[in-house]
Amino acid sequence: MLNTEMAEKLKLLGDKTRLTIMGLLKDKEWCVCDLVDILNMSQPSVSQHLRKLKAQGLVKETKRAQWVYYALDIEKDSYIQTILDALPDTESLLFLLKGEYTPCDCK
Amino acid sequence: MLNTEMAEKLKLLGDKTRLTIMGLLKDKEWCVCDLVDILNMSQPSVSQHLRKLKAQGLVKETKRAQWVYYALDIEKDSYIQTILDALPDTESLLFLLKGEYTPCDCK
């Protein structure tokens, strides 16, 4: 794979917030409002991180009702997947970030 | 593995220069003067990149005569190794950077 392209993707993953988002998305898709709540960050900040991940083709979005859901968009056998495999699972991430987590009302 | 620690390592790899260095080191150790020549960058700049890689335990250095050689310092089964596996091999990297390469006199 190309050097430059890899560096760009790795730079995106080299941010704690984005890496956490990717880790959460391993398990299931999440809407922006959930991520805002889990990460305890402003909505614009989360949206901007998601935009960057999407621009590099790491996530994809789906609009359903008034919510936008993000999901992983990576190949199972890629080096990206290996990185995500090495991350803590969703439950651990949620515990680290929130102590405990109850979802918002985007069912 | 810990979230934060992974993000720090990935951030280091998310730089074209450092990723190239890691790719070159896949094949064999290199001295600083060779890397300076190959990367076509100033010596202080290369040294600083190497220092960061070393600080995160990604490379190790050996001093022999007046030269300092750097080599990879990663576990074979780590996600880092998977990333490096996805990189172009040394020959491709050298061709991309130099067209062709003749080593300096640190034999």
Next chain:
DNA sequence: TTATCATATAAGTATATAATTATGTGAGAT
């Protein structure tokens, strides 16, 4: 329609990072 909610985007600011220039260090050669 208007109001509200979820999200995106834009603009501004503060911090982090990479590169340059200048200088320090330590080993070998003379």
Next chain:
DNA sequence: ATCTCACATAATTATATACTTATATGATAA
């Protein structure tokens, strides 16, 4: 001892990045 050579470190500057505040959009609800 002095002079280089290979490299490291420090200080500065320029650029990139993340976050905040403010605003826009588009869908739903009233």
